Amino acid sequence: MSNRETQPRTRYSCQEAREDSELVLSDRxxxxxxxxxxxxxxxxxxxxxxxxxxxxxxxGPSVPPAASGMREEKEFHAILRQMKTERVDPWYRKWAIGATVGGLATAAAVLTLTLFDIAPEVLSLPPSEDETTRQLAGVFGGSGAEDQAQTSDGGIEHPAQSYGRVVGGLAIIVPPGETAASSDTFPVGTRFSVDPDQSLQLGLVGKIVANFTPSSEIEWTAASPSLLELQIERGTAAVRYDRRPSDPVLQIRTPTAVVRVIGTVFTVHVSDDSNTVVSVLRGQVEVLHPKTNRLLAEVESGFRYDVAKSTFDDPGKAEVEAALPLSNEHGSDDAAGAEVLALADGRIPSNWNVPGLPQDPRFRTLDYVPARASAVDTGNTAASRPARSEPATVVIGTRDTRHVDDEGEDLIGRLVRDAELTRRKELRSALGTCRDLYESVETRYLAAKCLTTFIDKYGDDPLAVEGYLLVGILRMDYALDYDAAEVAFQTFLRRAPSHASAEVALYRMWLASTENGRISEALGRGRKYLARYPNGKYVGKVLQRFPELKSAL
Amino acid sequence: MLEHVENFAIAHAQAGESAAAESGTFLSPEERLLVARARVGEHRALRQIYSTYQAQVRAHLYRLLGQDAEIDDLTQIVFARAFNALDKFQGNSTLGTWLYRITANTTHNLLRQRFRRERVKTALNWFHSGRTANVGSTRVEARDEAHRILQQLRPDLREVFVLYHYEGLTLQEVSEILEKPISTIGDRLTRARKQLRDLVVA
Incomplete structure (x- = not known):
């Protein structure tokens, strides 16, 4: 340290100041x-x-922001291409190395054969990719597949995740090979013809929620760890995909375009003349030519792109309405720093970019979305909405007409009946509102907020315990919020362990861990369910995704 | 003046080195598994490594090279080289430190080339129009000026200064990245500081 600190006040000139500047700047x-x-x-x-x-x-210089979204994705793929070019060695090096290695290997083999007996594993085939992973994990001291299964950092790690579920609505469903059991769970290759009067809501691989407007024709064509693909022949699909880095890219194929999605909320409309219109409310998508994969447009949030005309426009009411059942906004942090659960309340989320819509939450409703002069008929206008008294979630197969169980529908019906028996007017009225919201697929996503209010008010009432289960189901199906759903299921099971609906809660807990990619936990929960309910309602669904659990029966 | 501090840092770094050598690894179990998955070419693991470290690599390149159209290309080259060299990664440093090393190797020649070119250009400018005017007083101008001054620092000194002061690495880590003894790094850091002060005062 400088002697000037200890010395009595002496002359302090520019020379001294400049020598001390680094000490001052580094706070020393x-x-x-x-x-x-x-x-x-x-x-x-x-x-x-x-x-x-x-x-x-x-x-130091201020650093520009890191690549994100589409740019990040493109750069990563460029790196993968670059890896191949970096790997190219000059021909003479290849030959030289090849000849040397070959010669040495031959000499070593001859020597080994001469001197020792050969262990059988020496002659076996090279290890597969999975084996190599396990071996390498072993070298580093990790526990291999089990550790991998425990992480849920995105991606499709297990075939059990490659399924979709009908969340609500009415459609003709044709599973591949028409061999699927009567179930709301469907595999890749399934085709959907949505009912002319009601929309269809699906959850895909536990990561995507999609809403298809009436009369839409869709096929789920691919589900691999790197790509999910839907084919739309007709109608409108609204999709919410909150993609994590290792999750697959989503592609939507139409007769005239391919829409590539990194993670966003958007709608794709295919008109009767096969034209495609893409509207983006959050994030960004790429529109590619279906045959050449040439980039036609990058559509950012707040824009609507018409493929036939190659024009940009503002998204209109029809697009926002189609996507609204998928609305989910992250809650703000409370004073303790914990994230407050945000439940959809029918308002357009603040992170959706709808031009002309005020940011004030009071005005973020469909009524305030500016009408577009040349609005596309997406087949999802208010007039086409079914009355709330119509039955929901009836899924019909082409060959065998079947009714799929809707746990939520049964639960809310039972809740209302129990409330009526108690003759408590206010309880009945609160539940009636929630039931009305639940009955229509278009408003079902709002029932979670209604039921949460109901639980806040009547949560201590033994009658209201099923409300927890319902909230969990809705949070899981519409918000893909598996953690919140599990808390709700656990609360239900803790409060009513031998309730008639305990089977539903156990099944839903298994489903939550499966769709969330926590495979070893899902296997444990699946075993637990099968042991407790060997002849249960959901045995088929558990075995459909985990055939290896047959031995647990 | 700073020698006491530097000596202490060097001694501390050497103590740290032996402790790390004893513990045998710099990676958490999750990172070890991630590297193992990436080695067999699993895209999701490679993607995770890229997502975690791309901001670090890009920022480091920017600090070394300044505003440059080649930063995106260099980021890609760094990661491509890293992914191809995963087999050689022994886990003797953190992934971040290892990527710094690859960045340093990738940019070393480029930095030297540019420095030589810049020096010739500055000399010619000086010959034609005399020394440049004093810097402006606003914050933005001062930071632009900072960038300009940094570019005048010799590449070997700039590398050490950027890694130590901007990236917040220890002398030991800088020594591992640049594969030079700690005493050399300490010496370069002192010279970098002195040269920067001279450049600012000039």
């Missing part, structure tokens, strides 16, 4: 030195300039 100067330095700076203009410049040098 004593109070006395700092005082003298500052005093000198106040008096010397030139030293002030030097101090400012040095301060800027030590602070």
């Amino acid at each position: 100067a004593t109070a006395l030195l700092r005082e003298r330095y500052d005093e000198h700076l106040r008096a010397c203009r030139d030293c002030r300039r030097v101090h400012r410049a040095l301060y800027a040098v030590y602070e």
